[in-house]
Amino acid sequence: MSAITADKISKKFRIPHEKKTTLFQNIVGVIKRQFDYEEFWALKGVSFEVENGETFGIVGRNGSGKSTLLKILAKVLYPDSGSVKMNGKVASFLELGIGFQQELTAEENVYIYSSILGISRKQVKRIYDDIFAFAELKKFEDMKLKNLSSGMYMRLAFSTAIHANPDTILIDEVFAVGDEAFQKKCIDKINGLQKQGKTIIFVSHDLKAVKGLCRRSLLLNEGKIISMGATEKVINDYLALLNGG
C-alpha cells in the first residue's frame, strides 16, 4: 500500500498588486471589475506515489514549488485541484518549536509543543525521558526557555517532534539544527526511523544528504515534475538544469 498518493495536484496563488483587505476595497474592486492580483501557479498537475517505508526526496530551485508541495502534504494548504491521500499519522517539520513560549520551562514547552503535534499527555510522559536524553538537555529541563541557547532550543524542538512516533514524516531543511555532532545524531535517528519502516519525505538543497537518504526522488521546476525516479538520475538532471539555466 502506498503511504502517499498525490493525484494531479495544482495550486494557484493570488499575488495582489496592492493588499486589499478591507470590505470596502473589496466591494469597490468587484464593482469596478478590477481584480488587482496576478494568478501564479505554484504547482501544476503534480502526481506521484510514495510507498510505505520509503524515503523520498524532493529537489528543485528556489521558488520551484517544493515548499508549497510539502505544505499541501502537511494539510496547511489545500490544492485547487487534484487530491492527496495519506495513510497513517503525519508529522511535519515545516518549522520547529511552534508554540514554544519563552517564559515557560523546557519541560512545560515539551508538553505544549507535543499537544500541537497531537500527542496526549500520557504519551508524552512515556517518551519524556527519551526526548530529553536525545536533546542532551536533561540538566536544563526546569530552566526557562529564554535562558537556553538557540542551539539548545532547536535541539529540544527537533527531539520532541522526532519522538512523536508518526508513520509519515515531512522534513523541510531542518538539518541546520545544532552543531555537527548533533547533526550526525539527527541523520542517525532518521536512519533508525527508516529501519523502523517509517515513510519520510525529505526536501533539501543538500544534495549529498538527499543522495544518502533517498532511493527515489523527484525534481520540481516551475511547479511541474520534470524528473522522477532513482535519486542518482534526478540529481544529475537537477545539476544539468542548474548549469543549463
Place this chain on the structure above:
Amino acid sequence: MRKGEGGARVAERLQYKAKMWQYRELVRNLTIADFKSRYQNTSLGFLWSILSPLLLAGVLYFVFRHLFGQEEDFAANLLVGIMAWRFFTIGTTSSLHAIVNKPSLVTKVYIPRQILVLSNVLANLISSLLEFVVLLSIIFILLGHLSITVLLFPLIHFLYFWLIFGAGLLLSSLFVYFRDLDQMWEVLINVLFFCSPIVYPLSVVPPYLMPYYMLNPLTQIIVIYRRVMVAGDIPSLTSLVGVIVVGIVVYLVGNLVFSKLQRRFAEEM
C-alpha cells in the same frame, strides 16, 4: 455511487471528530493560556472579571433607577442582563480574532483550526461561569433566597455557549478575509445592546414592535436567565425551543462557512 459518497462523507466526519479528541490536550492548553493572558500583568487579575460588570451595573443602576427603579427586582435583573450580555459580547469579539492572532498555528502546522475558536470560547466560558457564581451569591443577598429553577442554569448556559461558539466560527473565519469586520461588529454589538432588555424592562417596548423585538435571540436568552435565576419560573417552552433552534442554525452555518473558508487561511494571513 452517490450513496458511497455519502458514506465517505460520514466517515470523514467521524474521522474529524476523532481528530478533535486526539487534540484535546491542545484545547486544554490553549484554553488555559487564553484565560491566563486575559488578566496578565494586571494587579487585580481575575477580580476584574467580577469588578468591571459590577461597576458597570452600579453606574447603570444609578442612571436608570429613577426611570425603572420601581420595577420588581430591578437590581437583580440588571445584573443578570449584564452578565449574560458580557458572555456574548466578550465571547464573540475575542473569538473574532482567534484565527488571526495565532498565525503560526495556522501557517506552520496542521491542527483542526476550529480548536483555536473553541479554546477561546471555552476560556470565556470559564470566566463567565465564575461571574455567574458570584452573581448567584449577590442575588441570594438581594432576594434573600435562591429558587430551585436555578438548577436549569447549566443547561441554558450550555446552549448559550454553543450559540456563541457558532457565531465565533463564523466571525473568525470571515475576519481573515475582511479585516473591517471587527469595527463593524463593534457597532453591531452596540446596536444589539440597546435592542436587548438589559438596562430597561421589557414593558417599555411598544406592543406593536414586540413581535420583531422578540426575534432577537439575546432577548430570549436574557428573559430565560431572569426567569430561572430571579423570578423562579420555568422558562416558556417556545422561547427555549427558539433558543435551541437558533443555536443549532448559527452553529451549522458557522461551521459550514468556517470549513469552506479555512482552506485558504494559510494564504490569507
